[in-house]
């Protein structure tokens with residue numbers, strides 16, 4: 410029977426008591442068996458869905474939409490409708506899938522594997538550059554950021570690896586506390602650069618994604634020039650902060666846990682892949698997404714979610730659901746388990762997951778093979794975690810060896 414009683418709303422994103430575990434509100438919601446109300450900055454009270462099966466149910470349900478312009482859609486910051494409006498990933502059906510199909514060919518598992526040699530080079534280049542730096546150094550800046558930025562710029566066909574414009578735009582886009590004007594200004598700045606690149610590709614085509622968008626999908630009428638630029642912006646933003654934070658958190662986990670590090674390095678050919686999956690599950694960095702809106706009444710875990718009400722899924726709580734994962738709180742780099750939801754589920758499941766996987770697989774073992782003495786350069790309790798960002802991670806990771 411549908412339950413209509415509601416527990417009082419808790420502010421979202423909920424605080425973490427421990428940096429290595431999801432917020433208690435999320436795991437308690439999962440344990441309660443039903444969604445619970447959270448409260449956002451604007452006073453709205455979306456449902457938090459946290460059980461593994463319930464998160465899958467919501468993300469598969471056609472009565473649940475991803476359109477940011479839907480009244481009742483939960484915004485985790487004031488800037489979101491302005492920054493994300495018009496983007497295909499915040500659309501449903503015919504406004505989402507055709508664009509997704511245009512991008513898919515560049516992000517298949519096969520294409521990601523074809524990029525592996527170049528990604529391995531990027532990893533080695535980052536490590537070589539680290540060796541030239543004075544110690545201690547910030548691993549976020551010198552390792553975690555350059556690898557995904559390098560990979561996504563290669564894939565797009567733009568040379569923006571060291572660009573502060575990219576770093577600023579990507580960082581501000583995921584910072585829930587940043588002022589709207591700063592976010593919008595950074596986005597415009599990046600778009601101007603990308604528009605210049607797109608025009609250049611019209612004159613000098615190549616075999617990379619931006620060139621294909623502007624020379625095939627623009628003339629065919631499938632995309633406007635503005636859409637091309639915004640897709641390039643999205644791919645850079647999504648492919649940059651996410652993987653970078655996964656890399657720095659993955660390194661931290663391996664520094665903290667010698668047993669897991671030894672296990673990984675005992676057979677990297679086997680464990681690079683399981684380690685990447687386990688890091689994705691254990692950290693589940695996307696902390697205030699996926700966000701959705703009920704387009705019709707539906708029942709989740711015995712709770713009635715009414716049409717027009719917002720929903721936020723906790724992938725982190727789902728990925729530690731004891732009904733699905735044995736000893737879910739434990740990090741086990743040999744765990745052969747790909748059922749985690751770190752990349753989401755359903756039609757909006759992460760476009761870049763194959764690329765991210767290859768980056769994690771290439772980078773994590775290699776770093777510890779090259780720098781076996783890698784360790785923290787500050788006491789662990791001084792590390793600053795990104796609690797108020799869409800994507801969890803570390804502001805910096807001071808290391809030495």
Ligand code: HEM
Pocket residue numbers: 475497498499509643644645647648649651652655694695698699700724750751752753754756757758759760761762764765
């Ligand atoms: C969607 C996580 C890397 C591009 C998503 C979603 C999640 C996610 C959870 C689903 C959001 C939703 O359902 O609303 C991650 C994680 C990454 C990562 C954990 C790295 C470890 C990347 C990379 C790209 C990328 C490298 C490169 C292009 C996208 C795009 C979407 C998306 C475009 C929207 C897809 C759609 O709506 O059809 N990602 N992502 N992501 N991701 Fe990723």
